[in-house]
Amino acid sequence: MEFVLDAVDQRIIQATQAGLPLVPEPYAAVAEKVGIPAEVVMQRLRAMQASGAIRRIGVVPNHYALGYKANGMTVWDVDDALVDALGERIGNLDFVSHCYRRPRHPPQWPYNLFAMVHGHDRKEVEQYAAHIGRILGLACHQHDILYSNRILKKTGLRIAP
């Protein structure tokens, strides 16, 4: 489903994508910045929530600061005929934060299923990966775990003004 943004939505996104103002009436502060009534800001935000354009409103924690120091991107080479059915099952695992089918780039990159796994240490991530491997079974031909060892940049969505 696609959501058509008008100029007011765009300005609201620009005014909130770096974060909500930390003042008692944050939507009024956004409204003042955008130059529209606070009621319109709230109405537009609710519409964007209803359409899925806003996934959620809340805190975005830093994994590392919470002790989730091992962030493993597990990648799997899974039979094309089975990848969607298996991907749904992997996505349902509670230690998986994102799960996608993506294109292979042979010969450098044979993997088509990506599942992001967060653990307190690498041993925990490896246990989770082993669990995924058991679910994939013979449909998976090879896999790897890519650990991140540094955040180089992390920002929210940016819409240029």
Place this chain on the structure above:
Amino acid sequence: MHPHSVPPPIADYASAALLDDVDRRIINGLQGGFPVCTRPYARAARDLGLEEAELLARLRRLLDERVLTRFGPLFDASRFGGANVLAAMSIPRQDFERIAQFVNQQPEIAHNYRREHRLNMWFVGAAETPEKVEAAFRYIEDITGYPVFRFPKEQEYFVELMLRA
């Protein structure tokens, strides 16, 4: 590369992990569902058993200490015709900092992580249109001389992770 232009290495976050029970309640209870109303902090604070002023002060501190990377709406760019594409590059060690700085300077690059693999730089390009993302990737290829491997999502298997503090 200037030492202050990128986030510190992971080890530097250790001190930020000293969270008390109230911090944990905020982090665990406010990963979604922040209200859209005139005094949302007051309402959220009541649900968490706090005062409005304390919630505001705690959020400010958690953001300053980078326990939180952000507080606010999380937009799904793909839902409004925007594009969001994962990509990776293989950058030799001696060039890594220089290229990372250049890649990070591009406004279309939302996240960038160093990963332990031959493909060692993984980032997300996000913009209003797929063409703008593709143009950013081409520009990075042209300027750096290194290929950008594109990994657009072909299918999303939906999940909702709640990180426990």
